Amino acid sequence: MGQCPPPARVIFLGGLGRSGSTLLERLLGEVPGVVPLGEVVHLWARGVLGAEPCGCGVSLPGCGFWCEVGRRAFGGWAAELATRMIELRRLVDRTRHIPPRPSLELVEYVSVYRRLYTAAADVAGGNVVVDSSKHASLAFCLAAAGVPVHVVHMVRDPRAVAHSWRRRITRPEDGTPMPRWSPFRTAAHWTAQNLALELLAGKGVPVTRVRYEDLLDAPRPAFARLLTSLDLAPRLDFLTGRHARLTTAHTASGNPMRFSSGEVELVRDDAWRQALPRAQRVLVTALTLPLMIQYGYRARAAA
Numbered sequence: 001m002g003q004c005p006p007p008a009r010v011i012f013l014g015g016l017g018r019s020g021s022t023l024l025e026r027l028l029g030e031v032p033g034v035v036p037l038g039e040v041v042h043l044w045a046r047g048v049l050g051a052e053p054c055g056c057g058v059s060l061p062g063c064g065f066w067c068e069v070g071r072r073a074f075g076g077w078a079a080e081l082a083t084r085m086i087e088l089r090r091l092v093d094r095t096r097h098i099p100p101r102p103s104l105e106l107v108e109y110v111s112v113y114r115r116l117y118t119a120a121a122d123v124a125g126g127n128v129v130v131d132s133s134k135h136a137s138l139a140f141c142l143a144a145a146g147v148p149v150h151v152v153h154m155v156r157d158p159r160a161v162a163h164s165w166r167r168r169i170t171r172p173e174d175g176t177p178m179p180r181w182s183p184f185r186t187a188a189h190w191t192a193q194n195l196a197l198e199l200l201a202g203k204g205v206p207v208t209r210v211r212y213e214d215l216l217d218a219p220r221p222a223f224a225r226l227l228t229s230l231d232l233a234p235r236l237d238f239l240t241g242r243h244a245r246l247t248t249a250h251t252a253s254g255n256p257m258r259f260s261s262g263e264v265e266l267v268r269d270d271a272w273r274q275a276l277p278r279a280q281r282v283l284v285t286a287l288t289l290p291l292m293i294q295y296g297y298r299a300r301a302a303a
Helices: 021-028 040-049 064-074 079-092 104-124 136-144 158-166 183-202 212-217 219-229 278-294
Strands: 009-014 034-036 128-134 149-155 207-211 243-246 262-265
Touching (some): 009 021, 009 136, 009 183, 021 034, 021 149, 040 079, 040 104, 040 128, 064 104, 079 104, 104 128, 136 149, 136 183, 149 183, 158 183, 158 278, 183 207, 183 278, 212 219
Parallel strands (some): 009 128, 009 149, 034 128
Antiparallel strands (some): 243 262
16 A cells, blocks of 8 residues: 655644543534544444444435545455554553554555545545544554654543543443443553653654643633644634634544534633542552642642
């Protein structure tokens, strides 16, 4: 499979899940020329093979946008391609493989992403795509293979993230429960993902950090600063105070918020301060303290 040139730019949202990346992607998707794609890393298993719904509500294989993307990129979606991408991910796209070694498998893996990004930008008439896959390992793969990627490093207080991962959340598309993690596992993954993204920045890849709390405390100025750093059009008319007007987005996978449209209230979720048991709060704080301090979070928090 030959390579094709990528779109003008790829914005990759990195960080641990439950940190606000879906919200940020939805906001970026309202900027002219920007095409939000959701968590593309899960497209193959959940979208192509599992036929999960696109953000528009239609099963991905039946969504007009994704049908055309598949046709332009690969001549149509095939189970064989999805299966191969899942296999390649196991070989090259894992946190333990950071940084990835040059290999034919890496070239093959990233060439598929190049084709997909290019086709999506062409179909939508944009010049920038947003991939909210989050996993630092995929960002490393893209950068190592020469994709012009700008990483937006999304950070949230690890105690809030731990609380979110322990909650019972049901997928609106099929009623199945989303995965739940222990606070210990969340703290370990929070540290690993953030350290990996720090390493990526150290290798010269453009990385812009955004704190969930800053974005929700002052949406317009925080988003305006991000647009400036990404050299994007200063589009803010859809943001009014603490509300955002969102249009339908063709996102392949992600948090249930990807299905939201219309006026959405931008409210900071600090339920962890009361709902996360003290012992678990202390555990997460102890395991993540160095990076917490680096990112401006206080070790002591309201009970």
